[in-house]
Amino acid sequence: MPPWQIQICDDDPAAALITQRGLQTLLGENYTVTVASSPNAAWLACAHGNVDLLIVDPGAGSGSASALVRAMHAFRPTTPILVLTAYDTPGLRTKMRDLGVSYYAAKPIDLKELLPIVLAALQTVPMPNAFPSRMSVYH
Amino acid sequence: MGELEDLRRRVAELEQRLHTVQTQAETVEREAALQMARALDLNARLSVILSLSAALPNSRDVDTVVRLIIRETATLFPGTSATHFFLVDHERNTLVLRASDKPNMLITHPMQGLAGKAILSPRAMLLVGPELELALNDLEPEHLAELRHSMREWPPQSALIAPLRVDSQRFGAIVLYGGVHAHLYHPRDIPFIQALADLAAVSIDELNQRTRAAALQRDLALTQSLHAEAEARLNTAQAQLLQSAKLAAVGELSASVAHEINNPLYAARNSLYLVEQDLAADDPQRAFLTIAQQELGRIARIITRMRDFYRPTRAELASTSINVLLRETLELVQTHLRHSHINAVTELGSDIPAIIAHADQLRQVFLNIILNACDAMPDGGDLRVRTRMLQARHEAPTTIEIDICDTGAGIPPEHLPHLFEPFYTTKTHGTGLGLAISAHIISQHNGRILVESEVCQGSTFSILLPTNLST
Numbered sequence: 001m002p003p004w005q006i007q008i009c010d011d012d013p014a015a016a017l018i019t020q021r022g023l024q025t026l027l028g029e030n031y032t033v034t035v036a037s038s039p040n041a042a043w044l045a046c047a048h049g050n051v052d053l054l055i056v057d058p059g060a061g062s063g064s065a066s067a068l069v070r071a072m073h074a075f076r077p078t079t080p081i082l083v084l085t086a087y088d089t090p091g092l093r094t095k096m097r098d099l100g101v102s103y104y105a106a107k108p109i110d111l112k113e114l115l116p117i118v119l120a121a122l123q124t125v126p127m128p129n130a131f132p133s134r135m136s137v138y139h
Numbered sequence: 140m141g142e143l144e145d146l147r148r149r150v151a152e153l154e155q156r157l158h159t160v161q162t163q164a165e166t167v168e169r170e171a172a173l174q175m176a177r178a179l180d181l182n183a184r185l186s187v188i189l190s191l192s193a194a195l196p197n198s199r200d201v202d203t204v205v206r207l208i209i210r211e212t213a214t215l216f217p218g219t220s221a222t223h224f225f226l227v228d229h230e231r232n233t234l235v236l237r238a239s240d241k242p243n244m245l246i247t248h249p250m251q252g253l254a255g256k257a258i259l260s261p262r263a264m265l266l267v268g269p270e271l272e273l274a275l276n277d278l279e280p281e282h283l284a285e286l287r288h289s290m291r292e293w294p295p296q297s298a299l300i301a302p303l304r305v306d307s308q309r310f311g312a313i314v315l316y317g318g319v320h321a322h323l324y325h326p327r328d329i330p331f332i333q334a335l336a337d338l339a340a341v342s343i344d345e346l347n348q349r350t351r352a353a354a355l356q357r358d359l360a361l362t363q364s365l366h367a368e369a370e371a372r373l374n375t376a377q378a379q380l381l382q383s384a385k386l387a388a389v390g391e392l393s394a395s396v397a398h399e400i401n402n403p404l405y406a407a408r409n410s411l412y413l414v415e416q417d418l419a420a421d422d423p424q425r426a427f428l429t430i431a432q433q434e435l436g437r438i439a440r441i442i443t444r445m446r447d448f449y450r451p452t453r454a455e456l457a458s459t460s461i462n463v464l465l466r467e468t469l470e471l472v473q474t475h476l477r478h479s480h481i482n483a484v485t486e487l488g489s490d491i492p493a494i495i496a497h498a499d500q501l502r503q504v505f506l507n508i509i510l511n512a513c514d515a516m517p518d519g520g521d522l523r524v525r526t527r528m529l530q531a532r533h534e535a536p537t538t539i540e541i542d543i544c545d546t547g548a549g550i551p552p553e554h555l556p557h558l559f560e561p562f563y564t565t566k567t568h569g570t571g572l573g574l575a576i577s578a579h580i581i582s583q584h585n586g587r588i589l590v591e592s593e594v595c596q597g598s599t600f601s602i603l604l605p606t607n608l609s610t
Binding site: 012014015017018019021022025086087088089090091094106107108109110111112 | 398399401402403404405406408409410412413416439582583585
């Protein structure tokens with residue numbers, strides 16, 4: 001069993017696959033990256049396994065993803081959460097911050113930019129700009 | 140002898156008859172002279188009346204009419220010691236002396252005395268003796284004293300009175316006091332004072348009608364210009380509303396399109412990145428990969444611009460007072476509220492700080508919700524607008540709560556979850572965008588909209604806006 005376990009929750013299959021394959025490739029064999037297509041499945045994985053990081057996309061309707069974040073805080077308070085969303089708005093950012101999320105990135109982010117955020121989250125290192133004040137723009 | 144006696148008697152008889160005839164001739168001569176004088180007098184009076192009837196229709200105001208009448212009475216009625224021209228003040232129910240043959244005299248009294256009698260009588264009258272005395276004594280003592288003081292001859296020997304009336308409308312009276320050298324008016328004078336009064340009445344009535352018509356014309360023009368102005372303003376406002384609704388719809392659409400594109404874009408770009416990792420540095424395909432990556436980067440930038448289009452830029456953000464905005468919005472709809480019999484009550488907290496916000500957008504939100512509240516109360520009701528400060532804990536950030544409550548139909552529970560979805564509407568002519576846009580704007584301000592509603596009881600929309608806005 002590899003020492004590090006990363007759980008992805010994303011209902012967009014292609015995006016979820018790329019996050020999973022990309023992180024797996026970049027992080028190497030010491031990490032296991034798995035995908036759950038719904039917050040429910042992600043919660044099952046987190047509740048029963050030793051998940052070290054949850055990467056979640058709240059999607060268009062952020063209701064059930066918010067419930068997942070709340071449940072994680074209640075029952076797995078030590079597991080860091082990274083919100084990686086295609087639906088970035090100032091409102092969502094505030095909401096996630098209010099729910100206690102410390103790491104936040106907006107798609108379409110480059111994997112090479114996502115990697116340092118993931119690593120920081122895994123070590124629970126606070127990042128100065130974990131919450132960008134503007135949406136990230138690709139140059 | 141007897142013959143001489145007889146002749147003498149006949150001569151005396153003849154003399155007697157001659158005398159009688161002479162006397163008769165004198166009488167006839169006197170009568171003729173009198174008739175001649177009267178004819179001349181009548182002629183003079185008629186020409187006065189004729190010249191008056193020619194002059195009066197050209198008069199431009201009531202004062203001119205009154206002055207003309209007063210001046211001519213001296214010619215028409217010799218022996219007049221005072222001429223009074225009264226007009227009724229309908230508002231105060233009094234008679235006001237508009238003119239007399241003495242300047243600077245002003246009498247105001249209730250409908251008493253000769254003027255009071257004149258205005259009530261159906262036609263011109265001649266008053267003499269006890270009848271005149273009775274009418275004078277009808278006046279209050281102070282009014283009588285005032286009248287006495289104003290006259291050269293006292294008491295008047297006779298008086299001519301005539302009402303000013305057109306159809307059934309009475310609006311004044313003419314009173315002539317006779318008395319110079321104990322002159323008495325004659326019943327022959329009555330038709331003339333009647334004619335004078337009628338002429339005056341018709342002229343004044345016409346002037347009044349003309350004034351009223353002019354005033355109506357002015358009012359009409361004013362109303363028309365106000366109406367045109369209001370219509371223009373309404374059209375502008377409607378066009379602006381329509382424009383902002385369209386813009387909002389476009390923005391809503393572009394924002395959702397942008398969001399939907401983010402996932403495939405993310406997958407495509409990072410797929411290329413992963414392919415690139417496995418490609419040899421000198422692989423000829425690398426050039427195409429670079430092109431694909433650059434083009435995807437271009438799409439990402441276009442998407443970002445599209446998404447930003449719908450978000451207020453920092454330049455449009457300014458210090459904004461929520462209370463002032465709410466008052467302005469209520470003022471904007473106050474006519475609508477009045478017509479809909481809606482009673483608006485405000486309870487605006489005095490401690491609401493100014494926040495950095497997009498005032499126009501917030502105004503649109505308040506307008507949307509208030510107009511929705513009005514629509515929910517077609518038979519009238521109460522609209523309550525309240526602001527207050529909220530703070531969960533002492534060190535917690537503060538929030539402004541804006542409650543807009545109606546006593547309307549309420550929202551059925553099955554509609555509640557969809558209220559803020561674009562194009563969701565229960566109204567026949569609704570676009571389903573009002574609340575969607577409102578929710579979007581509030582979320583752009585890091586705020587929230589909450590709804591509480593009970594069918595047949597009413598709805599409360601609560602807007603929560605943080606005071607430390609950073610967008």
